[in-house]
Amino acid sequence: MLKDQDKQAQFEQAVLPHINAAFNLAHWLINNDQDAEDIVQESYLRAYKYYSSYQGGNSRAWLLTIVRNTCYTWLHENQAQGLTVDLDDELSSVEFDGADPERSLQIKADQQSVGRAMEELPAAYRELIVLREMEALSYKEIALIAGVPIGTVMSRLARARQALKECLSQRYKEEG
Amino acid sequence: MNCDRIQLLLNGYIDGELDLVSSLDIDAHLQTCAACSSHYGLLSSLQAATSDRSFYHPAPPHLEKQIRATLRKAGPGSPAWFPFSVNWFAPSAFLVACLLFMVGFLARGLFISSMGTSLAQQVQMAHVRSLMADHLMDVASTDQHTVKPWFDGKLDFAPPVTDLAVHGFPLIGGRLDYLAGRPVAALVYQRNKHYINVFVWPTSDQPAGPQNSSDNGYNIFHWNQSGMTFWAVSDVSSEDLLTFVQFFQNSL
Numbered sequence: 001m002l003k004d005q006d007k008q009a010q011f012e013q014a015v016l017p018h019i020n021a022a023f024n025l026a027h028w029l030i031n032n033d034q035d036a037e038d039i040v041q042e043s044y045l046r047a048y049k050y051y052s053s054y055q056g057g058n059s060r061a062w063l064l065t066i067v068r069n070t071c072y073t074w075l076h077e078n079q080a081q082g083l084t085v086d087l088d089d090e091l092s093s094v095e096f097d098g099a100d101p102e103r104s105l106q107i108k109a110d111q112q113s114v115g116r117a118m119e120e121l122p123a124a125y126r127e128l129i130v131l132r133e134m135e136a137l138s139y140k141e142i143a144l145i146a147g148v149p150i151g152t153v154m155s156r157l158a159r160a161r162q163a164l165k166e167c168l169s170q171r172y173k174e175e176g
Numbered sequence: 177m178n179c180d181r182i183q184l185l186l187n188g189y190i191d192g193e194l195d196l197v198s199s200l201d202i203d204a205h206l207q208t209c210a211a212c213s214s215h216y217g218l219l220s221s222l223q224a225a226t227s228d229r230s231f232y233h234p235a236p237p238h239l240e241k242q243i244r245a246t247l248r249k250a251g252p253g254s255p256a257w258f259p260f261s262v263n264w265f266a267p268s269a270f271l272v273a274c275l276l277f278m279v280g281f282l283a284r285g286l287f288i289s290s291m292g293t294s295l296a297q298q299v300q301m302a303h304v305r306s307l308m309a310d311h312l313m314d315v316a317s318t319d320q321h322t323v324k325p326w327f328d329g330k331l332d333f334a335p336p337v338t339d340l341a342v343h344g345f346p347l348i349g350g351r352l353d354y355l356a357g358r359p360v361a362a363l364v365y366q367r368n369k370h371y372i373n374v375f376v377w378p379t380s381d382q383p384a385g386p387q388n389s390s391d392n393g394y395n396i397f398h399w400n401q402s403g404m405t406f407w408a409v410s411d412v413s414s415e416d417l418l419t420f421v422q423f424f425q426n427s428l
Binding site: 008011012016019020022023024027028033036037040041044045048049111114115118129132133134136138139154155157158161164165 | 183184186187188191193218219222223225226227228230231232233234235236239240242243244246247248250
């Protein structure tokens with residue numbers, strides 16, 4: 001009995017502090033706070049269940065792997081789009097259409113458009129932006145969480161940023 | 177490097193994931209290419225915009241309480257054999273595949289270490305640490321026949337140890353260190369009042385001639401030879417260090 005209490009205390013100390021990271025990822029993948037709460041709760045239960053097989057290392061990345069898996073299961077069950085990206089896209093380099101410096105200033109000024117552009121990204125790109133820009137995880141950690149090679153992390157991030165840029169350009173064009 | 181390749185690498189560059197040599201290449205390219213430099217500006221502002229705290233959604237306060245309660249009800253976890261470990265460790269197979277892929281695809285770029293710092297930076301930090309912590313040597317001897325056997329049983333390989341005193345680089349000792357996720361041999365040489373650390377460990381990479389880089393005023397040469405990888409680091413001048421490296425290579 002004491003042992004179980006020890007385990008629970010240890011788990012709570014190591015894994016519960018990452019609850020904000022878990023919720024943020026779920027929020028961005030699911031786009032619905034109520035479902036995100038359910039997913040985080042389920043993820044914690046799963047993490048607790050398998051805690052004895054956790055072999056140390058970065059507990060935040062470990063938890064986020066579980067949260068991501070749980071989100072993807074949910075998304076598949078709800079027939080979400082954008083879970084996979086075309087592999088052909090990932091191996092080519094990113095083409096480039098020139099960027100004007102004024103747009104840099106515009107991006108800074110307009111957080112609302114940036115937020116909407118992020119929501120419109122395919123989930124496979126959106127999660128990379130969340131893990132890299134919001135959690136500041138390394139490519140290696142992101143590769144483990146997303147289950148892709150490190151090189152793919154970089155080319156997907158390049159694609160994701162390109163897509164954000166295009167989405168924002170489009171928006172500015174429409175607004176004139 | 178052409179602009180297309182720079183466009184891709186710029187992402188690793190702004191994320192601080194490139195090795196030193198590629199970063200320096202990009203620094204140089206950005207100085208001369210207006211298009212890439214403007215793209216860099218755009219990527220930086222995109223990065224700043226997307227990492228804004230206003231996009232971070234922290235968990236609602238009641239959720240943590242709820243989870244603690246659920247955990248208490250759940251009781252003890254399942255035994256360790258549960259296949260979840262597969263979910264977590266399968267990606268490491270991917271990782272190996274990806275490293276192989278990257279060697280071909282990005283040829284010389286992107287040597288990503290466990291800490292997200294490049295190996296060259298790790299080498300430089302290991303050199304600085306060895307001087308700071310008064311732990312330059314585990315075995316202090318100018319005799320290569322004392323230093324070499326000292327490594328026996330401490331490492332799973334036999335590092336080549338050679339004294340270069342006749343060329344003005346006396347061997348003064350050896351040490352165990354930890355780099356690139358493994359124990360490595362550190363050989364310590366002296367040049368006047370300066371120290372040179374040579375880190376050695378086995379590699380399956382092809383032999384490659386010395387590559388020069390510098391970081392925070394330290395010069396670094398890296399090369400592969402005879403199934404070993406070598407990193408020489410010191411605050412002696414780049415010319416002096418290259419001379420040392422050439423004598424060292426010729427003695428192998």
